[in-house]
Amino acid sequence: MYIQEISIEIKTTANKNVLVDEFQLLMSFYRGSGQTQGKIESQYIAENKIVSLPYTLEKNSLARKYNNFYVNNQIQKLEELCKSTLQFRTVGKYSNSYKTPCTCKKSDFFILTTNYVSIDSPLTCGTCNKSVPLYRLPVYYDYGYMPILSWETNYISCDSLQMNCEVGERWALNQMQDLKSPLSKQGFKICKKIGELTSIPTYYFLYNYTKFKGDNLSRSCPGCNKKWGLKKRLHDRYDFKCDRCKIVSEISNKT
Ligand SMILES: [Zn+2]
Ligand SMILES: [Zn+2]
Structure with a gap:
């Protein structure tokens, strides 16, 4: 289990509350696509940056190849509204009690x-x-x-x-x-x-x-x-x- 940082810099004069809502919507789409875990991420706004710290099962769970239609659409919308690009960073590993996910070629069940x-x-x-x-x-x-x-x-x-x-x-x-x-x-x-x-x-x-x-x-x-x-x-x-x-x-x- 990993903790990731997703952030975006606000380079426009758009209403920050609207942008935070749009960012939250992106986080709910990430959950719906199975890329983030638990719906318990911290989210905050610091000066001109919106930051969220979701949990993911794998280091690359937020890779573009796993994005679905809603995630891609919302990223595009958010980047246009903020006039900047979404940034990703792996902050670290979560508690060791969480095992790495299954890597079986084919599970029996x-x-x-x-x-x-x-x-x-x-x-x-x-x-x-x-x-x-x-x-x-x-x-x-x-x-x-x-x-x-x-x-x-x-x-x-x-x-x-x-x-x-x-x-x-x-x-x-x-x-x-x-x-x-x-x-x-x-x-x-x-x-x-x-x-x-x-x-x-x-x-x-x-x-x-x-x-x-x-x-x-x-x-x-x-x-x-x-x-x-x-x-x-x-x-x-x-x-x-x-x-x-x-x-x-x-x-x-x-x-
Ligand atoms: Zn397995
Ligand atoms: Zn039975």
């Missing part, structure tokens, strides 16, 4: 998963267990990946509620661990489409905390009712995997 503190990609490689930058996928929708990021935001919101405990904890948990919840349905739809676009089976991670008392590997899959316990724990996280329903899960740590 993908897993859609995130959590309340993650700024990784919501797509993980099932082969190496590393993050898959969304810009490596074929275009998902409207030049980018917004429906995947919308699920990610919803999931993180539910996970935050259940971590904070006081408001909507039970409701949020059900969203995360019920196969038929709106959150799971949204996730399954994404898995199915990524599977179709890439020809790589894409699994949904089903959260499991308190739902199954006395949880054990012989418990059957909540989708097809068949055996899905793994003989060997996968990536030190997954205890269950159903290849029919395309779900992975873990043994409840409450039992």
Whole structure:
């Protein structure tokens, strides 16, 4: 994970508030194209310069080849308004706890998963267990990946509620661990489409905390009712995997 600096010098008398708004729009387009992570970048204006410090999975995530139609259009608009050129600089590496992204030539499968503190990609490689930058996928929708990021935001919101405990904890948990919840349905739809676009089976991670008392590997899959316990724990996280329903899960740590 890297921290990048994107900046532009203002060489016109255009209203700075308008320019800041246009810059923010560019940052949201970078997120939609899968090039920046987490929607948590700092942004500031210093004298005649607008600066933003987004997180990216790779050093070259902001390379022009990954730009989509909206990013390119907005860069052009901003450069015309400011009468200067957008500048890029890699500031440094973020926390070492973030692994480098997947470099597999072809992943055996993908897993859609995130959590309340993650700024990784919501797509993980099932082969190496590393993050898959969304810009490596074929275009998902409207030049980018917004429906995947919308699920990610919803999931993180539910996970935050259940971590904070006081408001909507039970409701949020059900969203995360019920196969038929709106959150799971949204996730399954994404898995199915990524599977179709890439020809790589894409699994949904089903959260499991308190739902199954006395949880054990012989418990059957909540989708097809068949055996899905793994003989060997996968990536030190997954205890269950159903290849029919395309779900992975873990043994409840409450039992
Ligand atoms: Zn991989
Ligand atoms: Zn199943």
